Structures are given as C-alpha cells and as structure tokens.
Amino acid sequence: MPPSDLRQLFVVSKYELLKYLRGKRLLIIIALIAIIGALNLVVPPTIGSGYDPDPVAFSSGMLNEIGILVVLCATFFGADAIVSEFEQKTGLVLFSNAVKRHVVLLGKFVASAVVSVGAVALYYAITVIAVVVIDGSVAANTSLSFLYALAYLFGILAIAYLFSVVLKSSVYSIVLTFFTFFLILPIVDRVGSTIAHFKPWFSITFASGIILNIFQQPYPTDVVRTVQRTFGSTTRTLTVAQYYPSVGQGLAVIFVYFVVGLVLALLIMRTREM
Amino acid sequence: MTDVIVTENLRKQFGQLEALRDLNLKIEPGVCVGYLGPNGAGKTTTIKILTSLMRPTGGRAFLNGTDVVRNPKQALASVGAVVETPQLYPQLTPVEILSYFGHLRGLDRNEIRERTIVVLEDVKMSESANKRTGDFSTGMKQRVAIAQALLHDPSILILDEPTIGLDPRGMIEVRELIRHLKLRDFTIFMSSHLLNEVQEVCDKVAIVDKGTLLAYDTVANLSKLSEGVVSLTAVEPITANQCASVQALPNVRSVTRVDTSELLIAVDGGLREQAELLAQIHRVGIRVAFYRPAQSAIEDVYLRLVPEEEV
Numbered sequence: 001m002p003p004s005d006l007r008q009l010f011v012v013s014k015y016e017l018l019k020y021l022r023g024k025r026l027l028i029i030i031a032l033i034a035i036i037g038a039l040n041l042v043v044p045p046t047i048g049s050g051y052d053p054d055p056v057a058f059s060s061g062m063l064n065e066i067g068i069l070v071v072l073c074a075t076f077f078g079a080d081a082i083v084s085e086f087e088q089k090t091g092l093v094l095f096s097n098a099v100k101r102h103v104v105l106l107g108k109f110v111a112s113a114v115v116s117v118g119a120v121a122l123y124y125a126i127t128v129i130a131v132v133v134i135d136g137s138v139a140a141n142t143s144l145s146f147l148y149a150l151a152y153l154f155g156i157l158a159i160a161y162l163f164s165v166v167l168k169s170s171v172y173s174i175v176l177t178f179f180t181f182f183l184i185l186p187i188v189d190r191v192g193s194t195i196a197h198f199k200p201w202f203s204i205t206f207a208s209g210i211i212l213n214i215f216q217q218p219y220p221t222d223v224v225r226t227v228q229r230t231f232g233s234t235t236r237t238l239t240v241a242q243y244y245p246s247v248g249q250g251l252a253v254i255f256v257y258f259v260v261g262l263v264l265a266l267l268i269m270r271t272r273e274m
Numbered sequence: 275m276t277d278v279i280v281t282e283n284l285r286k287q288f289g290q291l292e293a294l295r296d297l298n299l300k301i302e303p304g305v306c307v308g309y310l311g312p313n314g315a316g317k318t319t320t321i322k323i324l325t326s327l328m329r330p331t332g333g334r335a336f337l338n339g340t341d342v343v344r345n346p347k348q349a350l351a352s353v354g355a356v357v358e359t360p361q362l363y364p365q366l367t368p369v370e371i372l373s374y375f376g377h378l379r380g381l382d383r384n385e386i387r388e389r390t391i392v393v394l395e396d397v398k399m400s401e402s403a404n405k406r407t408g409d410f411s412t413g414m415k416q417r418v419a420i421a422q423a424l425l426h427d428p429s430i431l432i433l434d435e436p437t438i439g440l441d442p443r444g445m446i447e448v449r450e451l452i453r454h455l456k457l458r459d460f461t462i463f464m465s466s467h468l469l470n471e472v473q474e475v476c477d478k479v480a481i482v483d484k485g486t487l488l489a490y491d492t493v494a495n496l497s498k499l500s501e502g503v504v505s506l507t508a509v510e511p512i513t514a515n516q517c518a519s520v521q522a523l524p525n526v527r528s529v530t531r532v533d534t535s536e537l538l539i540a541v542d543g544g545l546r547e548q549a550e551l552l553a554q555i556h557r558v559g560i561r562v563a564f565y566r567p568a569q570s571a572i573e574d575v576y577l578r579l580v581p582e583e584e585v
Contacts, residue, residue, distance in 0.1 A: 002351050003380040011377040015366070022365035022406075092360035093419060096325035098350040099378050274327040274357075 002098040012099075012107025013114070016081075020115045025076040029119045032072065036065050037126045051134045059139035060215045062127040063149075067208055069123055070153045071181040073116035078160035079177040080170035081108045082269065087170050091274055101269045109161060109262070116153050124149070141214045148250070152208045155254040156181055158261030159204075165265045165272060181205060192243075197224070199243040204257045206243075210250035220244045276339060278303045278430055278461045279324065284333035286319050286485070293319040294485040296333065301478075303429070306452065306462040308472030310572070311482040312580055317465040318358065320482070321434045324463070325355045337430060351379075354423030355432040359416060359439050364408030368399055368418045371407065372425055379426040386425075393421040396451055412439035420448065424455075431455065433464040437471065449475050473572040481579050488579045496575045502527075503574050504548055506555065507564040508535045519558040523551060530578045538568060538577055 002008065020026050040062050044051050052058040082105060085091035094104060124146045128138055160177045167173040185205040192200035199222065200206045213220055224241040245253070279301040286294040294316045301307050311317045322328035323335050326346035335342045340349035362371055369390055376386035394400045397417040407415060416439050423431060436452070437445040452462060452475050466472050472479060473493055480490040489496065511534040520539065521529045525547045527540035541548050552565050568574040 001380055002347060002378065008378055011374065014377075015363075015370070015374040018370070019363055019365045089358065089361045090363055092327065092357045093362070093375070093422060095327055096350065096353075096355040096357055097375060097378050098347045098353070100347055271329065273329065274322060 005100060005103045008099050008103050009107040009110065012104055013110040016108050016111030017114060020077065020111065026115060026119075029069075029073060029076060030122070033069065033119060033123050033126070036069070037062075037123065037130070041130055053135060055131050055135040055137050055139040056215045056217075058131050058135055059127055059142060059145075060212050062130060063124075063145065063212060066120070066123065066149050066211060067152070067205070068182070069120060070116075070149060070156060070208075071178065073119050073153060074112075074156040074160040074181070075174055075178045077112040077116050078109075078157045079164055079174040081112055082161065082164040082265075083167055083173045084170050086272070086274060087168065089274075095274060101272075102266045105161065105165070105266060105269045109157065112157055112161075113154065116157060117150060120149055120153055121146070139215060140217075144214050145211050148208075148211045148214060148247075151251060151254045151258075152204070152211060155204050155207075155257040155261070158258045158265065160261075162261045162265040162268075165268045193241055197239050197241050199241075201243075201245060201249055202253065204254055207245045207250040207253040209245050210247050213244055214247065219247070221246075276303070277301055278338050279463055280336040281320065281324075282334045282336075284320070284323065284335055285331045286316070286323065286328070287331040292485055294323075294330070294333075297482070297485065297487055299480060299487060299490065301461060301463060303461050304459045305478055306456050306460075306464065306476045307478045307480055308476035308572075309463060309465040309480050309482065310467070310469065310472055310576055311465075313467075315483045315580075316485040317482060318434055319485075321355075321357055321432055321463075321465060324432055325353070325357055326350060327357060352426075352429045353432060354426065354428035354430070355434075356416070356419045356423050356436055357432075357434045359412060359435075360419045362407040362410070362415050362418055364406060367404045367406055368394060368421065369403050371418060372422055375422045376425055381426055389425050389427070393424045396424065396454075397421045398447060413441055413444045416440055417444070417448075420451070429459075429461060431460050431462045431464075433462065435465055435467065437466070437468065445471075469573045469576055479572055479575075481576060483580050489575065493572065496572060502542065503538055503540050503568040504551075505532075505564070505566055505568045505574075506537045506539060506560075506562060508537075509561040509563050511535050512537060512560055516558050516560050520555060520560070523554050523558075525551060528578070532577055538574055540578075 052061060085094060095101065128142060132138055163173045163176050167176065185203050189200045189203050189206045192198050222243050224239065226237050226239050229236055229238050277300040279299065281297050281299045284294050284297040297316065297320060309317050319328065323330050324337065324342060326342055329343060337349040337353055342349040372390045373386050376389065381389065394403050397420050399414065399417050399421060402414065407418065420436065437448050440448060449471060455462060464476065476493060478490065478492050479496055481488045517529060517531060517537065520526060520537065525542045527542055530538040532538055541551055552562065555562060
C-alpha cells in the first residue's frame with residue numbers, strides 16, 4: 001500500500017530539492033546573491049564614500065534588493081513547478097502514481113520554499129556578517145525584517161504556484177510571475193501613491209515595505225500634506241502623499257495572498273488534466 | 275472471479291467532441307488485453323481516465339474494485355502505468371527516478387534497491403542506471419518508464435503504445451518482456467496501433483472507434499470472424515460500381531474496402547467457391563494483381579469493424 005499523504009509529501013519535497021540542487025537555477029540565484037552582496041560592499045569604498053557607520057542605514061542599504069531576490073526565487077523555484085509537469089510530460093509518470101494531486105503540489109511547494117528560504121537566509125547572513133564586521137553591531141529588528149521577508153516570499157510563492165497551475169506554458173508562468181511582482185504591482189503602488197493619492201494597501205509589493213520600514217525608529221506612518229507650487233504666474237496646490245503599510249496590515253495582506261493563492265492552486269490542481 | 279478493470283458507461287467530452295461514448299469494458303484478472311482503434315478513437319482517453327490523469331464527463335471506472343475518480347490513491351496502488359511517451363526528470367538518474375517512485379509507492383529502501391536491479395535488467399537499462407536521463411533517447415526513456423511501472427510488482431499493468439519510440443530491437447524486447455510478464459499473472463491492458471503486435475502478444479482484443487467499443491473477445495474467437503476472408507488487390511483503383519458488383523456476387527457475405535485498390539471479401543464456402551468468385555470478379559472488369567487468403571486475423575477484423583476513412 002502507498003504510504004500516508006504526509007510521507008508522500010516528504011518524498012516529493014526530497015526529490016524536488018534534489019532536482020533543484022542538480023539544476024542551474026540555484027547556481028544562478030547564488031551567483032546573483034554574491035553579485036548583489038559584492039556590489040554593496042565594493043562600490044562604496046571604490047567611489048570613496050565609505051560605508052555607512054550606522055548599522056541600521058547600512059543594513060537597510062544592503063537589504064534594498066531583498067524584494068528583487070524574493071521575486072527571483074519565486075520565479076525560479078515556483079513559477080513553473082507545476083506547469084512544467086504538464087508541458088514536459090513528466091507528469092504522465094508522476095500523476096499516474098498512487099499519490100494525490102494536492103500532495104504533489106504541497107510537496108513541491110515545500111521544496112520551493114526550502115530552497116528560497118535558504119537563498120534569502122544566505123543574503124541576510126551576508127548582510128549581518130558585513131554589518132558586524134564593518135559597524136561592529138547588528139541593526140535592531142534585523143530578525144523581524146528577515147521574518148517579514150520570509151512571509152513576503154511565501155505570499156509570492158503561493159501566487160507563483162497559482163499561475164503555474166492555471167497556465168499551460170512554463171514561459172508564460174515565469175514571465176507573468178516576474179512581471180507581476182517586479183513591474184506591474186510596483187507600478188500600481190507608485191501610481192496609487194504619487195498620482196492617484198490612494199493607499200495601495202491591497203498590493204503585496206506595497207505590503208512588502210514592512211521588510212525595510214521595520215528598521216526605522218519610530219515606524220513610519222502615512223504622510224499626506226498639501227504644498228503650494230508656483231509654475232510661472234500660476235500657483236497650484238499639490239497633494240504630496242507618502243504611504244506606509246503598518247506591520248499588521250502588511251502581514252495581513254501577505255497572509256491573504258498566501259492563503260488565497262495556495263487554496264486556489266490546490267483546488268484547480270485537482271481538476272487539471274494531462 | 276472479479277473483474278480487475280471495469281468501465282461503466284464511461285463518457286468523456288472535449289467541447290463538442292465526444293471522445294468516449296458510454297464505454298463498457300470488463301477485464302478479468304491475468305489476461306493481456308490489446309486495446310485497438312484508429313487515431314482519436316478514445317484509446318488514450320480511456321487509459322488517462324483509468325490512470326487518473328483525466329476525469330470522465332460521466333460513468334465510472336474501477337481498478338481492482340476501487341473507483342478511480344473517487345479514490346485514485348487506493349485504485350492506483352497496485353497499478354503500473356506508462357502513458358503516451360513520458361518524459362523523465364533530466365537531473366535524475368534511472369536509479370534515482372526509481373527510488374523516487376518506489377518511495378512514493380511505499381517500498382522500503384532494501385526493496386527499492388533489489389527491485390531496481392531487477393527491473394532495469396528487465397528493460398536492458400542496467401548500463402545506464404547511474405547516468406542522468408537528460409541525454410537519453412526516446413527509447414531509453416520509454417524503457418525507464420516501463421521499469422518504473424514494474425517497480426512495485428503491480429497486479430495491473432496499463433501500457434499506452436509501449437513500443438512507440440523504440441527501435442526494432444527494442445520493440446522485440448518489449449514484446450518479449452510483456453510475454454514474460456504474462457507468465458507472472460499480471461493483468462495487462464495495452465493500447466497499440468500495431469495490429470500484429472497485439473495478435474502476437476495479447477490474449478484478448480478490444481476494438482474501439484469513436485469512443486464506442488466495437489468488439490471485445492479472445493484473439494481466437496475474433497480470428498474465427500475472418501475465416502473465409504480473401505484479400506484482393508487490383509491493378510487499377512476499384513470503382514464504387516465494381517465494388518457494388520462484387521458485393522452482389524453469389525456467396526459474398528461482405529466487402530470491405532481497405533484502400534482504393536484493395537478489398538477484403540468474406541466468402542461463404544471453401545476453395546471451390548473462392549475460385550469461382552475470382553472468375554466472376556474478372557468478369558466485373560477488375561484486373562486482379564493479388565488474390566489470397568487474408569493473413570492477419572486481427573487486421574481483418576479491425577478493417578471490417580473500423581470504417582475506411584478512419585484507417
């Protein structure tokens with residue numbers, strides 16, 4: 001008899017991890033982490049500006065690219081995890097086994113999460129080591145920032161899996177995942193904040209602001225003010241707004257993306273045919 | 275004895291296309307069944323429903339008495355399947371792939387190790403056991419896929435065109451393997467478009483067309499249907515009028531057009547009647563190049579059951 005669902009989930013995760021370890025994508029992510037880290041550490045002294053002596057500012061600077069890294073991890077390790085089984089016909093073997101579809105999806109999700117968490121943890125480790133070596137202490141709230149980054153990773157990974165279950169092409173899924181979180185939602189965030197003057201609280205990329213905002217003391221709050229600007233002979237009143245997600249709101253939005261993405265992916269996965 | 279593969283009024287619709295129409299099939303344990311039909315007849319759809327790769331629009335399918343749609347995990351527990359031409363994970367070796375599926379099926383480490391050696395030997399892949407499958411040919415991948423289907427020593431083996439993609443030697447070896455498996459009381463359900471292959475290997479034959487089961491019987495019984503059938507090949511294309519004239523000749527039971535210049539003619543009587551028929555065919559104006567007893571029983575039955583445009 002086949003083993004329990006939990007045991008099968010572990011088996012799927014184990015062999016998915018083996019595939020990632022043998023593949024090129026993990027190497028690319030590690031190379032990107034090395035490049036981003038190196039740029040942050042090499043450029044300041046090279047251009048003569050030196051390192052920021054404040055651990056908080058230095059950490060924030062180093063972690064500025066964490067959002068990109070999270071999106072790349074979700075794209076590399078989640079976006080085609082399911083669709084490739086259908087497109088490349090490897091699922092003809094996997095899904096004709098005595099294993100439930102949702103077990104396969106969750107097993108793959110766990111593997112994607114493990115390898116992505118490893119990548120994000122590696123970058124935080126590089127940051128912490130660099131800050132300790134250069135500034136002598138760790139920035140307060142680094143661990144919270146790390147946890148928020150992981151939450152953001154899980155939220156995006158769930159949506160990447162949803163795309164992977166719905167779409168029929170790996171390329172479409174990869175492109176849609178990357179552009180949704182790297183381009184489309186950030187544009188919505190920016191247009192909302194600066195032009196339309198609404199708070200894009202519903203956007204997961206906006207919510208991800210908590211990863212860096214947590215370093216600021218006190219935690220920033222929304223600022224909406226009007227300013228007078230003179231253009232030639234006319235004076236106009238402009239509204240300038242800076243919106244920040246609160247920690248609770250940010251985590252709640254990320255959680256909703258995670259739950260909705262994963263539940264929908266599981267439901268659709270049950271009915272998807274080869 | 276309980277039937278191990280059962281379909282009850284199985285239906286599958288793709289938009290307007292009805293791929294399966296109330297397919298009813300009952301396969302008893304320990305037989306090797308060849309599943310024949312033209313392209314688009316519903317063979318792969320049936321197999322995909324049986325292996326839980328696809329959901330039926332209506333009806334039910336059972337493996338070892340368990341509903342495949344309601345409880346696929348239990349239904350597939352003792353099933354090994356190779357559907358279409360599956361691909362393998364290029365990062366893994368055959369040994370790792372077998373270990374993966376062995377663990378999924380609940381085999382322990384020692385069982386996996388022992389069975390891996392046996393099944394890779396069975397499919398002649400022992401030499402490539404530890405090479406990554408990324409560079410494997412289609413035939414090599416097919417062999418590994420067959421190995422994974424055999425790994426847990428299932429009671430039912432479902433094979434969709436198992437020799438497709440194999441070179442002639444590979445095809446012969448897979449047929450030998452299936453014959454060998456038959457001796458071990460496997461129930462084998464095998465789709466194929468190679469009629470001779472099915473006749474050589476299988477005990478029973480199911481013929482399906484347009485989603486409907488046309489015939490299901492032993493090879494021996496089906497062969498009886500083709501007794502007294504002669505194959506006629508003409509020098510020129512045979513016209514519809516000539517065909518109708520042949521149909522009207524004495525002792526002719528039926529005429530099936532195989533292609534423009536070839537007919538299968540079922541004749542009542544023995545050699546004397548067949549010789550008389552040949553003389554009359556000449557009078558109809560058909561210049562006969564070959565006139566001989568039909569050679570492959572299954573081929574003849576297939577050609578008579580499946581309309582010409584589908585062949």
